[in-house]
Amino acid sequence: GNSVTQMEGPVTLSEEAFLTINCTYTATGYPSLFWYVQYPGEGLQLLLKATKADDKGSNKGFEATYRKETTSFHLEKGSVQVSDSAVYFCALSDLAENYGQNFVFGPGTRLSVLP
């Protein structure tokens, strides 16, 4: 079956540091890839997405590139802020067996940014 692996946290960085959160996936089909962010006490919000190989998703200074050859979708940001402290989830979606979409989430990576 499909699966998503991402680096275990917590990740602690100083403000303005460079961020990378690794994500790799296993899928039988050709999935779409997503990064979601969950701030404390809230639901998940879509951060960015990519639907085909070499697509780059970007939002709020975050970027991730769909790498089919390495089955990866690593999240990066050049300069993190305290307000980026949250849990980040890598996810994929492809066709479910009996119609609809099948979403698979990684375990989440908690990021803490210190001033």
Added chain:
Amino acid sequence: DTAVSQTPKYLVTQMGNDKSIKCEQNLGHDTMYWYKQDSKKFLKIMFSYNNKELIINETVPNRFSPKSPDKAHLNLHINSLELGDSAVYFCASSRGGTAGHYNEQFFGPGTRLTVL
């Protein structure tokens, strides 16, 4: 306007009780989902409904029963609550996708269930 809403936000109850969580989406999506998030933030899919029909039913105790009165609503009813049911429950919705282009999910704010 809230895209995906859930009620209640907090639910504290005794073991053995029956409770329901309601979910509504105003996005016109045809697929809705329920997830359980444990204390370590791990997300587990419980159910998925497409056009009011069940399409995914992961290994969930039959004490949990989803009910979809229409495409905009997917409620979760839990019978005989147990301590291990304590978690945050998220509702989500999405548009249908096509091969090679799948659409993102929109999540509700969550319902924190505490079973005493």
